C-alpha cells in the first residue's frame with residue numbers, strides 16, 4: 001500500500017527534510033517511525049497524506065502516485081486514511097456516538113451503516129455504554145478512546161499517528177499504543193511516529209529510524 005523509491009522532500013525554503021527514502025508497507029503491517037526532533041517523521045507522514053509531494057523519486061500510496069492540485073484523487077486517498085490527532089479534536093456538545101459519526105461524514109456511506117460502524121467501533125474500544133454521553137462528560141482517557149474509535153469507524157486502510165504518545169505519562173502512552181496496535185488487521189496497516197522508543201514493545205514488527213532525513217530500518 002506504500003511504495004517509496006528514492007524519495008526526497010525539499011521544502012521551498014531549501015530545507016531537505018527527507019533523503020532517498022525507500023519504504024514498502026503492506027496491509028496488516030505495524031511500523032514505528034522514530035528519530036530525533038527535526039529528523040523528518042512528520043514530513044514522512046505528510047507525504048503519505050498527500051499534504052506534501054516528493055521533490056524527487058516516486059511514491060505510490062494505495063497503488064498510485066499523487067501530485068499537487070489533484071484534488072479529486074487526493075480526496076479519494078484521504079477517505080482511505082485514518083489520521084490520529086494528538087489533541088483528539090472531539091466536538092463538545094455532541095455525544096460519543098455523534099462524534100464518531102461526524103468523522104465519517106465524507107465517506108459516502110448510508111446513515112444506517114454509519115451508525116452500525118460507529119457502534120461497533122465504540123465496542124472495540126470498550127465504550128459502548130458511553131454512546132449517548134456528551135464528550136465533555138467523559139474522562140480524558142475515554143476521550144482518547146473515542147478518538148481512536150472515530151478512526152476505526154472509518155475502516156481506514158492506513159492509520160497514521162504522529163506522536164500519539166507526546167505529552168502523555170507512561171501509562172496513558174502505553175494505553176494509546178496498545179489501542180493503535182489493536183487497530184491493525186489484515187487490510188489495515190498502522191504507522192506510528194514516536195520519540196518514545198523505550199515504550200515500543202519488544203519484537204514488534206518494524207522500527208524505522210530517521211536521522212537528518214535519512215532512513216535506516218532496524219529489526220525490533
Ligand SMILES: Nc1ncnc2c1ncn2[C@@H]1O[C@H](COP(=O)(O)OP(=O)(O)OP(=O)(O)O)[C@@H](O)[C@H]1O
Nearest residue numbers: 011012013015017036037038039040041042043044
Ligand atoms: N513547511 C516547512 N518548511 C520548511 N522546513 C520545514 C517545514 N516543515 C518542516 N521543516 C523542516 O524539515 C525538517 C524535518 O521536520 P519534521 O517536522 O518532519 O521533523 P520531525 O521528525 O517530525 O520532528 P519532531 O520530532 O520535532 O516533530 C526539520 O528541519 C524542519 O525544520
Ligand SMILES: [Mg+2]
Nearest residue numbers: 041042043162
Ligand atoms: Mg513531528
